[in-house]
Amino acid sequence: xxxxxxxxxxxxxxxxxxxxxxLRAAGAVGEIVGVGRSVENLQAALEIGAIDRVAxxxxxxxxxxxxxxxxxxxxxxxxxxxxxxxHLQAGCVVTDAGSTKQDVVxxxxxxxxxxxxxxxPGHPIAGAEHSGVKAARGDLYxxxxxxxxxxxxxxxxxxxxxxxxxxxxxxNVAHTTAANHDSVFAAVSHLPHLLxxxxxxxxxxxxxxxxxFRHAASGFRDFxxxxxxxxxxxxxxxxxxxxxxxxxxxxxxxxLARLHDMLENGDGAAxxxxxxxxxxxxxxxxxxKGL
Amino acid sequence: xxxxxxxxxxxxxxxxxxxxxxLRAAGAVGEIVGVGRSVENLQAALEIGAIDRVAxxxxxxxxxxxxxxxxxxxxxxxxxxxxxxxHLQAGCVVTDAGSTKQDVVxxxxxxxxxxxxxxxPGHPIAGAEHSGVKAARGDLYxxxxxxxxxxxxxxxxxxxxxxxxxxxxxxNVAHTTAANHDSVFAAVSHLPHLLxxxxxxxxxxxxxxxxxFRHAASGFRDFxxxxxxxxxxxxxxxxxxxxxxxxxxxxxxxxLARLHDMLENGDGAAxxxxxxxxxxxxxxxxxxKGL
Numbered sequence: 001x002x003x004x005x006x007x008x009x010x011x012x013x014x015x016x017x018x019x020x021x022x023l024r025a026a027g028a029v030g031e032i033v034g035v036g037r038s039v040e041n042l043q044a045a046l047e048i049g050a051i052d053r054v055a056x057x058x059x060x061x062x063x064x065x066x067x068x069x070x071x072x073x074x075x076x077x078x079x080x081x082x083x084x085x086x087h088l089q090a091g092c093v094v095t096d097a098g099s100t101k102q103d104v105v106x107x108x109x110x111x112x113x114x115x116x117x118x119x120x121p122g123h124p125i126a127g128a129e130h131s132g133v134k135a136a137r138g139d140l141y142x143x144x145x146x147x148x149x150x151x152x153x154x155x156x157x158x159x160x161x162x163x164x165x166x167x168x169x170x171x172n173v174a175h176t177t178a179a180n181h182d183s184v185f186a187a188v189s190h191l192p193h194l195l196x197x198x199x200x201x202x203x204x205x206x207x208x209x210x211x212x213f214r215h216a217a218s219g220f221r222d223f224x225x226x227x228x229x230x231x232x233x234x235x236x237x238x239x240x241x242x243x244x245x246x247x248x249x250x251x252x253x254x255x256l257a258r259l260h261d262m263l264e265n266g267d268g269a270a271x272x273x274x275x276x277x278x279x280x281x282x283x284x285x286x287x288x289k290g291l
Numbered sequence: 292x293x294x295x296x297x298x299x300x301x302x303x304x305x306x307x308x309x310x311x312x313x314l315r316a317a318g319a320v321g322e323i324v325g326v327g328r329s330v331e332n333l334q335a336a337l338e339i340g341a342i343d344r345v346a347x348x349x350x351x352x353x354x355x356x357x358x359x360x361x362x363x364x365x366x367x368x369x370x371x372x373x374x375x376x377x378h379l380q381a382g383c384v385v386t387d388a389g390s391t392k393q394d395v396v397x398x399x400x401x402x403x404x405x406x407x408x409x410x411x412p413g414h415p416i417a418g419a420e421h422s423g424v425k426a427a428r429g430d431l432y433x434x435x436x437x438x439x440x441x442x443x444x445x446x447x448x449x450x451x452x453x454x455x456x457x458x459x460x461x462x463n464v465a466h467t468t469a470a471n472h473d474s475v476f477a478a479v480s481h482l483p484h485l486l487x488x489x490x491x492x493x494x495x496x497x498x499x500x501x502x503x504f505r506h507a508a509s510g511f512r513d514f515x516x517x518x519x520x521x522x523x524x525x526x527x528x529x530x531x532x533x534x535x536x537x538x539x540x541x542x543x544x545x546x547l548a549r550l551h552d553m554l555e556n557g558d559g560a561a562x563x564x565x566x567x568x569x570x571x572x573x574x575x576x577x578x579x580k581g582l
Contacts (some may be wrong), residue, residue, distance in 0.1 A: 125508045187494055188507040192514040195486060197569040198546045203478055204572035213576050216479040217416045221582065222513040223483040228573040231566035235559050242554045249551055255489045260540055263533045268526050275522035278488040281495035282519040285504050
């Protein structure tokens with residue numbers, strides 16, 4: 001018998017599709033059913049073998065399911081939870097892949113109050129500028145981190161089921177609180193995305209944008225890679241985590257104001273100090289990560 | 292006879308060393324002599340075959356040289372020009388590899404007033420977070436852009452000599468004015484570097500920096516790659532181009548202030564519009580560049 005008899009995935013895109021492919025490759029799952037907004041996308045998920053069939057209804061998807069992954073954009077989370085709540089059987093473990101966690105926890109408390117023992121919030125750190133199931137890969141989570149933010153209500157068995165599923169995908173699993181998760185990712189992920197979107201938008205709006213883009217080279221390429229990310233997904237993340245993100249943005253704006261003054265005053269020593277701190281920290285980070 | 296009989300390189304690092312290796316591989320140069328601050332670096336340049344010998348003095352380096360490349364950090368440009376001026380023979384073509392051009396032109400007008408016919412300012416767009424001659428490669432300039440900002444005083448022959456040398460390295464050569472060059476690169480290169488340095492410095496200064504860096508993933512990796520760049524070089528670039536850079540920084544700060552308001556007001560439609568503009572422009576850029 002497989003560790004997961006039936007897996008139901010709501011939102012079979014890059015994240016949900018890769019989870020399905022990885023569990024199937026690991027021999028950890030029996031049947032995989034998919035639910036989504038786009039018939040075309042579900043058809044593609046069938047074609048690449050991410051799912052065995054499209055569920056006709058939420059009730060059909062959840063019937064006898066052992067594990068449910070909610071992998072839609074965060075903005076649809078509440079509606080999907082409301083939709084599945086009446087059909088969730090006790091003991092059916094539910095997790096999600098949302099990039100923010102306090103908002104998902106609040107939605108779970110609102111829409112799944114009877115099911116909190118078995119709802120384990122999670123966030124696989126496998127950002128990619130590509131989206132959609134066609135970009136899904138069975139090895140997407142190999143060596144990546146997955147952060148779970150368990151609820152006090154969670155049963156040990158539910159937590160272990162989600163842990164084991166992600167480990168079967170090849171991921172490293174860490175646990176923290178939802179508030180700490182959101183604060184950490186506001187700093188290391190959400191703010192950089194906002195800054196990259198802002199830079200590209202800034203350049204694209206200039207009268208000589210064509211010339212500017214023509215001269216943009218490898219530094220620009222890497223700095224702005226994340227600016228090609230899904231606008232809808234990042235709108236939802238920014239809104240969901242806006243308190244922590246505003247906090248990080250304001251700290252960054254204060255830092256830019258200091259750099260502005262150093263530049264205006266021609267204070268080379270102060271600029272070099274900032275650049276040197278950053279360069280050393282970035283090199284140490286790359287070494288620690290084995291890059 | 293080789294197109295360049297004798298090449299003198301002042302500052303044999305990544306840029307100067309790669310220029311030497313590329314011209315040698317193309318069979319375009321006879322003798323290559325090197326001048327620099329660091330004996331250790333010049334020794335490494337000898338060992339990898341970037342230079343044939345270390346020049347004892349500026350006079351020795353310039354004696355019968357056909358082409359001179361100034362590839363030190365921009366901050367040393369004035370001192371080196373003052374040092375070479377007495378020894379430059381009429382017709383000896385000089386170019387540079389500085390990342391900013393108006394300041395280099397001003398220095399040339401100050402220190403090389405008798406030699407402006409043969410001084411062709413240039414900027415190879417081959418940024419790399421690595422520096423030093425050990426990172427030099429003969430193919431660094433393959434398919435890269437080199438921007439020349441010719442002076443009105445330049446002879447056609449001097450311009451053609453510099454053009455041909457860079458084309459022999461495999462680069463595409465473009466011409467523009469120094470002022471336009473500096474404005475373009477403030478936007479697409481200098482500002483992104485400043486922003487990446489600022490982000491890493493910001494994170495490194497937080498009490499939970501270790502945890503933040505631990506969770507940083509591929510988006511952070513690419514966004515901050517340029518923050519590992521040479522602090523000294525980027526201090527010089529920022530100071531040299533501070534007027535244009537301040538202009539770009541202020542436009543960016545205004546953009547961040549607008550994003551801050553959108554976040555504070557929870558204006559998802561406005562955020563999505565910015566993200567969508569940026570995402571479309573970034574995808575189009577990547578397609579146009581064949582990435």
